[in-house]
Amino acid sequence: MKNPLAHLSLLSKIMLSTSIAITLLFAVTGWIVQRQFFRSASQTLEEEVQGSFKSYESLWQARADQLSAVSMVLSRMSDVRAAFGTHDHLTIRDTAEEIWRKIAADDAVFLVTDPRGAMIASLGGYPGGRPGEMEIVRQAAQKFPKQSVGFSCENRQLYQLVVTPVYVDAAGGSALLNVLVAGFAVNEGLARDLKDAAAGSDFAFLCGGQIVASTIPGEYQRISIASEEGMPRVLIEGIEYAQFSTPLSDLNGQAIGELRILRSFDSINKRSTILRHNMIAAWMTAVVAGLLLTYGMARRIVRPVEELDVAATEIAKGNYEAKVEVHGQDELGRLAQTFNAMCHSIRTARDEVIRQERLATISRLSTSIVHDLRNPLASIYGGAEMLVDDDLPPQQVKRLAANIYRSSVRVKDLLNDLSDITRGRTYAAERCRLIDVVSAASEIVSNVANRNNVVIDVELSPDLEVNLQRSRMERVFENLLLNAVEAMPEGGKISVAAQRRNGEILVSVEDNGPGISPAVAQHLFEPFVSHGKTKGIGLGLALSRQTVRDHGGDLSADPRPRRGACFLIRLPV
16 A cells, blocks of 8 residues: 655655653543533532532521411410410411511412311411311321421422411310411522522522423423432533532422522533633644754754765766765764764775776686687688698689688678677678578588587578678677587587568577577577587677667577477568
8 A cells, every 4th residue: 555645755744653651641631621520510519519409508507497487476476376266267267367467478378277288377378278188287187296398399389388286275285276388489480589599500490390480591391301320410501511400399298399599511611712822822832842843953954865865876876076065963863973984984985996897807708709700810820830841733723712811701700790799880681581691601610510419400481581780690600509519519500591470580590409508598699608618708699689689689598499409590671
């Protein structure tokens, strides 16, 4: 898979990695800080809700104690007992109204019933004060002569009530005269008083699943409870609240309603937003400062690396004089010193290699010249010696002179070709019959072939004609034939054949000798590679292949010959 950052420079990668690292660090830190802040703030908010509940309990207990105390005092007043002892409803009602005027309050209720709970007087607008027996009296009767304190829900209105029995001493003991019911209505005013006392908490009183008093605006019934750990949370018209619930019990301790104390998360969310903005500002400041510092430090690190890169490019181009400036004695400085020392070593080694290569090339070329000139010079030397030492007939003299002439021309052509190769000079091709070129090369090799008992069989059609530089191609065939003869010192046969195929002429030179070793086959056409020859240095095949390629063809060895070795020459028609 391709690396998408591969095209970026080293400095860009350092800057990118720094910005990512700072961003990740601040993201993790911000997440931890915000989580810890929100957890701490939520815990504080829950503690405030618990404190609000304690304030409610204190206030509610004070109101209950006040009601109990007043009711107890009334039940023990002699004039109240005297009035209740008359059993006259009008007298009892008049006495109750007189008491009511003394303790009257906007949200207070006061009732007087007989021992069975039948209403005698109802002051303060209690909706449960209907004719007949009152349920709250029957509930409280189970605890007489003790007072009973609890809540009552009548017509979607919630009340806190204290039921107090009024007894009179009789001959047989105490007798229950009447029952006093005193209380307060739970309304919006009471809820607001609780909110003021609780410093910001909201209160909601529920009776029968319905809101009867609340300090929260809007439709509180339409709330969604969030599943959170710790204190439950509710969402009311887009505002999140922490909620604490406690049941409201009647005179027998049975739950008939519920009080919900709520604390808004709005202030926490605002502080969290401010904290988040501050974290973002700090992150941006840190990123900018970090990038500036990183850029300054990275430039000091990257500049020597860039110089090394430029110098290494020059070395790759062959300019071994390249050097880098040494900056300091740190790792990069020592690397620059090592690089300069390496370049000096390369220059020294290169100069030595060039000197040795020149000497080796001179040696190899001289050996190649000796190799190529050996046969024609031997013919010249032998023929001249016979002419000088022997008294030969004219016909033999003429034949020897012709051999000397052909060998001299051969030496001249070799020297010219060697000069052309070194200078890159070429000559125009001429139209030649292929059989004439191969026959000329075979005639030159014939003396050596006869000595080794090697037969050269040329099977070429006279109508095969190609454009060639004749002298150069003659040496190609001469070299191939001579190599085959030298590979068969015990005698053998060489076959030369050709055929037209796919717009070119394919010439094969095949012998029935030992063949080519697999270890040598892959290096066969490399310069100075020789195998099985005592006097050669391995330039013949390399020069022959280059000659064939100069003619638009190629020279190769058949990897699977039928016998011995087989070389294939492809020439364009």
